[in-house]
Amino acid sequence: MKDFKQIQKWLAEADAVIVTAGNGFAQMEGLDMFEDAAFPIEYQAVSKKYHVKTIADALDKNFDSWDEKWQFWSQLINEYSVEYEPSKAMKQLKELLNGKNYFIATSAFGHFFETAGFEQEKIFDVFGDWTRMQCSSGLNHGTYSDLSVVKRYINGQGEIPRCEDCDSPMEIHMPLNAHFFPDEDANTRFRWFLTRNQTKKVVVLELGVDPTSPQLLDPMVKLVEQFKDWHYVAADLSQDELPDNIQKRSAGLRMALPEVIEKISKNEG
Template sequence: MENLKPVAEAIQAADAILIGASNGLSITEGLHLFADNQAFEELFGDLKRKYGLRCILHGMGARWPSEEEKWGFWSRLIHHYCGEYKPTPVMQDLRAIVGEKDYFIVTSNGECHFEMSGFAPEKIYEVEGNWLTMQCARPCHDTLYPTLELAEKMAAAERDGKIPSELVPRCPKCGGPMEVHMEGGPNFIPDTAARQRMQAFLHRYHGKKLVVLELGIGWRNQLIKAPLMRLVAQEPHAAYVTINLGEIYITDDIKARSFGLDGPLSDMLSALREACGV
């Protein structure tokens, strides 16, 4: 394990921490959207054989034959990864590292594990939406509605990949179909309020000691990684910490203020927590 003392010192000296997270964090927690692995087989093996489902992401974007089948898939997914979720060691380590410092989280993960691990919802921007809200599929209006309680009812009633028709959610205004609030088409309703809160956070710490802590984001990522590196380049007192397994990419203009930690997130955050003395 490399020397984490300089990273710990940067975090301890920071006025605030901006956390960026993508698929690598989800995978560390056991949620792999792209994999046809044992976990996928155990949860969705029947749908894999019935519909040719290849992975969770395939199911999320599938054109299901009916609303009963669409919500059969989604309710099972939400129940397993949200309804039954307990904060993992990697999230507990992250909470300890952040401690009492001000923070903001920008993530493309939609399973709401940050919020369920004790991070404040008003300090989280889920750029591609999340599984625990739904919207009118058309959309006839831009209100978002909670899904967890309904998804739990659906999951309890689901049989052979279908839910009872009476549990299918309908738009309260137009009566049309609802969909999980996830990026995937022209009808996605962006969370402008969360984006504005992130901008306010960045304005508040402009020119101050900001640590950008990036978790499990691939080098090609233009949604979060590229903007975070540009932000560090524009902030003379900011430090950049990227943790990823087997793939560390830092642009030349910020290398002098950056730390690249190559290894499993679970190991690295545990060691970083120890180095921070928390």
């Protein structure tokens, strides 16, 4: 069903809106982890030395030194997050959620929603946020902004950041190894949001979620199956791919994200 008037009605009547934003959303905002044409040119040294063709490959590699890691991370963070400007669709989404009771769960780690002005306490960065750093010791010594580190590296005066507690090198706050600590406060806020709205009218808006972030896919569909006043609006699934028992209160659009956001926004209706 591609009845956008109906979707607009669900949104207008919703007590709460939950946005799940995945890899496709990050791509829309300029960060494509799996792009393999520009990366080998733009990041030639890293690409050649470590035989990697994408950001995803490169982040997975264990570089020879912390200095090399931070040099590379700084370049990425600077390009994709420091210099980031929200897309038109991102601004429309902000407009759409303005004044609404919403929560965003995203696997996009580029700090996009925060930069676009969504409320920090309404965002859960499931895969972390690379503008923050954590201790590499394996112990949870908290997270800190790494933007001043990035700035120094970009200016050619980089220095490996060290943990205030144990002096281990710091690393970007992403699940690159077994000792990634998700933001527990944000996770708790998200869980509470789900619990609090079980019996309310809720729209779950899936934007660019794919199997690279499974925790944002099936568990959310299961919740919609469970709670009868919840709706599932999926940008990436077709109507056929949605479970039978939620067909009538869901929409599988399988359309490009900017188009979805434009069409469900009331003014554009």
